[in-house]
Amino acid sequence: MENTENLKNTVASISDEELRAKVEQVMYALGIPPTAMGQKFSDMGAIRRVIMNMSESDFRNIVATVGEEKARSILQNISGK
Numbered sequence: 001m002e003n004t005e006n007l008k009n010t011v012a013s014i015s016d017e018e019l020r021a022k023v024e025q026v027m028y029a030l031g032i033p034p035t036a037m038g039q040k041f042s043d044m045g046a047i048r049r050v051i052m053n054m055s056e057s058d059f060r061n062i063v064a065t066v067g068e069e070k071a072r073s074i075l076q077n078i079s080g081k
Helices: 004-013 016-029 034-042 044-052 056-066 068-079
Strands: none
Touching: 004 044, 004 056, 016 034, 016 044, 016 068, 034 044, 056 068
């Protein structure tokens, strides 16, 4: 997905609270309750590191799993576009 660097720049520049809200939005869009992550959801630093270390291939695998249309919809939703 061509927005990988934009996504990483956004993740790098937002606060932990904003990141938590965006991750929650993605999880809800995928039908996953945030409670499914348990205590891991409280460590925004770890979540930020995982996202920042994802490769283009990792992002493509996510898009392939959820579908391109759903992935675009989620990105637009969390970007406020």
